[in-house]
Amino acid sequence: MIEVRDISVSYPGPVGVLRDVSFRIRKGERIALMGCNGSGKTTLIRCLNGLVMPGSGDVLIDGRSIRSVSGSLHARNRIGMVFQEPDDQMVAVTVEREIAFGLENIGLPRPQMLDRVDEALNRFRLAPYRGVSPHLLSGGERQRLALAAVWVMHPDYYILDEPTSLLDPETKADVFGFLDEEMEGGNRAFLMATQYPEEALRCGRLMVLFGGRIAADGPPGEVFSDTDAMAGFGIRVPAGMELSRFMKEQGFAVPTL
Amino acid sequence: MQFRLSELGFEYRTSFSPARCALSGISFDIQEGEMVAIVGASGSGKTTLIQHLNGLLEPSSGSIAFGPGKVEAKDLFRKVGLAFQFPENQLFEKNVFEDVAYGPRNLRLPEEDVAEAVRRALSRVGLSEDLWRRSPFQLSEGEKRRAAIAGILAMQPEVLVMDEPTSGLDRDGSDRIEAILRDFNESGGTVVFVSHDMDLVGRLGRRILLLSSGRLLFDGTREAFFSRTALLRQSGLETPSCMRFMTSLKMKGLPVNDQVFSVEEAKRELMRVFRGEVQAET
Numbered sequence: 001m002i003e004v005r006d007i008s009v010s011y012p013g014p015v016g017v018l019r020d021v022s023f024r025i026r027k028g029e030r031i032a033l034m035g036c037n038g039s040g041k042t043t044l045i046r047c048l049n050g051l052v053m054p055g056s057g058d059v060l061i062d063g064r065s066i067r068s069v070s071g072s073l074h075a076r077n078r079i080g081m082v083f084q085e086p087d088d089q090m091v092a093v094t095v096e097r098e099i100a101f102g103l104e105n106i107g108l109p110r111p112q113m114l115d116r117v118d119e120a121l122n123r124f125r126l127a128p129y130r131g132v133s134p135h136l137l138s139g140g141e142r143q144r145l146a147l148a149a150v151w152v153m154h155p156d157y158y159i160l161d162e163p164t165s166l167l168d169p170e171t172k173a174d175v176f177g178f179l180d181e182e183m184e185g186g187n188r189a190f191l192m193a194t195q196y197p198e199e200a201l202r203c204g205r206l207m208v209l210f211g212g213r214i215a216a217d218g219p220p221g222e223v224f225s226d227t228d229a230m231a232g233f234g235i236r237v238p239a240g241m242e243l244s245r246f247m248k249e250q251g252f253a254v255p256t257l
Numbered sequence: 258m259q260f261r262l263s264e265l266g267f268e269y270r271t272s273f274s275p276a277r278c279a280l281s282g283i284s285f286d287i288q289e290g291e292m293v294a295i296v297g298a299s300g301s302g303k304t305t306l307i308q309h310l311n312g313l314l315e316p317s318s319g320s321i322a323f324g325p326g327k328v329e330a331k332d333l334f335r336k337v338g339l340a341f342q343f344p345e346n347q348l349f350e351k352n353v354f355e356d357v358a359y360g361p362r363n364l365r366l367p368e369e370d371v372a373e374a375v376r377r378a379l380s381r382v383g384l385s386e387d388l389w390r391r392s393p394f395q396l397s398e399g400e401k402r403r404a405a406i407a408g409i410l411a412m413q414p415e416v417l418v419m420d421e422p423t424s425g426l427d428r429d430g431s432d433r434i435e436a437i438l439r440d441f442n443e444s445g446g447t448v449v450f451v452s453h454d455m456d457l458v459g460r461l462g463r464r465i466l467l468l469s470s471g472r473l474l475f476d477g478t479r480e481a482f483f484s485r486t487a488l489l490r491q492s493g494l495e496t497p498s499c500m501r502f503m504t505s506l507k508m509k510g511l512p513v514n515d516q517v518f519s520v521e522e523a524k525r526e527l528m529r530v531f532r533g534e535v536q537a538e539t
Contacts, residue, residue, distance in 0.1 A: 173493070
């Protein structure tokens with residue numbers, strides 16, 4: 001479990017501030033995180049593995065504080081982070097080395113490492129590009145590579161910051177297919193920041209950040225049903241929900257779809 | 258005619274990777290004042306294609322011509338403003354005004370004309386005067402993207418080409434970018450944009466080009482494109498979400514027209530069907 005306890009973060013300037021944010025991520029949970037730009041989503045995500053250290057409050061990963069050396073190492077091993085721009089996390093000169101990077105860092109013996117890298121290359125359909133520089137891949141291939149480099153570490157928690165915003169619908173579906181598979185057995189959890197309401201509907205829980213606070217938290221269908229509040233938070237509601245609501249307001253019978 | 262592509266092909270060649278054929282046999286014209294959306298799977302060649310539109314890349318085979326009149330390759334960057342994904346990453350000056358002034362200054366315009374172009378571009382993207390002297394890094398994400406677009410508009414291009422114009426922006430931010438593109442187009446400019454967001458493509462695109470593995474698979478109107486269900490499925494694309502809702506009503510036997518491309522259009526269609534109200538098209 002990831003437990004966020006009363007964290008606050010302030011930067012100089014008015015944006016990106018978190019105020020007394022508390023919540024838990026339990027294994028088996030599929031969480032969408034929405035909020036307008038500047039609401040604190042990226043800061044919150046960076047707090048979860050200690051990339052940003054909160055000014056006050058604490059984050060516990062499986063009971064270990066992110067502020068301790070062992071807790072911070074544990075966070076880095078157990079949490080897989082995927083960012084919006086895969087380029088932000090590319091470090092190596094070839095696809096193969098990129099996937100191997102994390103495993104090398106934890107000192108996995110070479111034969112095992114090579115096995116795992118092969119497995120990742122196949123699973124993410126990157127085998128033809130193993131010797132290619134990541135920068136020559138297309139946007140979608142780079143995002144698959146970012147996922148592969150995270151998956152190869154076998155994390156318990158996936159934290160994804162708008163991972164699909166540059167992807168075509170099919171690769172988006174790939175990301176969800178991948179997450180669905182990872183969630184089988186209920187031993188993992190994910191939290192995904194997104195601007196797309198349809199993606200939030202595929203999760204079990206939707207958290208909305210507004211002004212650095214959690215403004216709503218619940219099943220996505222319920223959270224979105226308060227369309228006025230969502231408008232205030234600067235969040236788009238799924239078109240289907242907005243139109244069903246419109247039909248109800250106008251007194252038109254909405255067939256069950 | 259703004260662009261004419263004839264059998265254009267492009268291969269990526271580097272010393273340490275095998276050649277990858279990115280585009281082949283691409284032929285189409287774009288007329289002045291068109292609003293064109295380019296769609297297709299990741300890796301289908303969309304970004305490579307638009308980099309040809311302002312001369313960043315030169316075709317390996319075939320040709321691309323720019324009109325009206327013959328435009329020298331070195332002048333293309335002036336006529337065709339190209340914004341990459343996340344253009345705000347290229348902001349660098351000490352304040353917003355200076356950043357937007359960088360382009361026109363490079364054209365060696367007199368300083369008064371530079372200032373005038375900058376002021377016009379900044380008001381066009383809706384950045385109020387109190388932000389002009391701020392560091393670009395103090396702006397919100399949406400404002401940064403608008404500042405980056407202002408930097409392109411200040412060069413007074415005839416064509417605006419954008420790769421994923423609204424990605425990563427919230428509702429308000431993307432609505433504003435959409436309005437900028439629409440305004441540019443309505444005042445006679447040609448717009449070409451790449452997007453994976455079919456809701457955006459439906460609202461904004463008038464003509465759709467679909468790329469698949471470097472080839473042009475479809476070229477036609479938005480209406481024609483979104484009614485080709487088999488093609489969409491085969492390309493891993495879907496219809497806009499408002500259209501999907503209307504299609505599902507239609508499947509339930511309601512006599513609605515599901516060719517709607519925005520939530521507002523869908524609402525008008527529902528009013529028409531349920532209330533018999535025919536409202537003026539906007």
